[in-house]
Amino acid sequence: MNNEFFEAFNQFEQENNIDPQELIETIRAGILQAIKKEYPTSENINVEINPETHKFDVRIMKEVVEGEPEDPGNQINIDAAKTISKRAKVGGVVGIKVNPAKFGRVAAQNAKQNIKHRIKDFERERLIAQYEEKVYECVPAVVQKVEPATLNAVLTIDKNEVYLVRNEQIPGEVLNAGDIIQVYVVGISNPDKKPSIKISRTHRELVKRLFEREVPEIADGTVEINAISRVAGVRSKIAVSSKDDNVDAVGACIGPRKSRISSVVEELNGEKIDVIPYCDDVEEFIARALAPSEVIDVIVSKKEGVRECRVIVPDNQLSLAIGNKGQNAKLAAGLTGYKIDIISESAAKDMSFDEDDTEEETEE
Secondary structure (H helix, E strand, O other): OHHHHHHHHHHHHHHHOOOHHHHHHHHHHHHHHHHHHHOOOOOOEEEEEEOOOOEEEEEEEEEEEOOOOOOOOOEEEHHHHHHHOOOOOOOOEEEEEOOHHHOOHHHHHHHHHHHHHHHHHHHHHHHHHHHHOOOOOEEEEEEEEEOOOOOOEEEEEOOEEEEEOHHHOOOOOOOOOOOEEEEEEEEEEOOOOOOEEEEEOOOHHHHHHHHHHHOHHHHOOOEEEEEEEEEOOOEEEEEEEEOOOOOOHHHHHHOHHHHHHHHHHHHOOOOEEEEEEOOOOHHHHHHHHOOOOOOOEEEEOOOOOOOEEEEEEOHHHHHHHHOHHHHHHHHHHHHHOOEEEEEEHHHHHOOOOOOOOOOOOOOO
8 A cells, every 4th residue: 555655646746846745744734634533532643654665654642541541532541552562651652553544434535635735736836936937928838739619729838738718829820739839928817726827929028029039139138129019910010229329220130131030920920020210209200100101290299198199191101101900000009109190191281280289080
């Protein structure tokens, strides 16, 4: 029985990466709880578990007394004690061996539940500790399967199964078992109960982390990503600046023969990426954000606390500035933090515009 117990003990310890001493204490607590239910008056119980010697011993310790014990749960008559140990003497202590296999069914079940509960705590603590440093980071994951009904993907990250739900996958992306993909760790859900890792392929920070991996100048702080805006699966815009006048921020992100940006695009399933030079001048930055459209003028509202502007573009650039389904305007607004009303040059001539006001709606 001991051999089987310690084989299971070692296997569980290795598979779950649990500190053996903590596992021993968990099992001991479960056994003590079970014995207490079976022998409620016994106060001194000794449980010895030693994986090295394969010793598994449970005893109720009783004081040896002369005559009839006043407290049978904790005392034993000298004559009875002599049958357990020939060296027993009055005033001493003897241990009465308990066979765990003879526990009452309820007590054994309670012990099992207690151990299971604590093991779940171990798993929760281990999972949280394992991922605390990975929150807000990009990590590789292996696709195990994709559920046909929901299209949710089951991934493994460091031997842990994690769900990548459909709405966190890049639109149009087809995942297959065996694929290795990069995911962004958004956070840990339900840390106090059953924790799970929330991951995403649509989060804009994934774009930032991928560029940090591909561009050494970003990793070492020479080039900074100032802002990101993203419509997952379609297009992203990132604004970058350089702290070194000799380093071209946009060129560093694109890389020789577009090698760096191509690696990011490939990881994002072909999503287009515009790299824009950041500018402290708001009007100039908004104009750059609307690339590839040309911009004639940017008029920013002077109202305090209002981040709105009107942008005038050539007539033949209006559709390009707004973009398909308003995506270019939406991305530019997300990048700059300004609500953008885009109008054509001819429309601007036909209307008067007070610099202290802007349109209610952004054309998208």
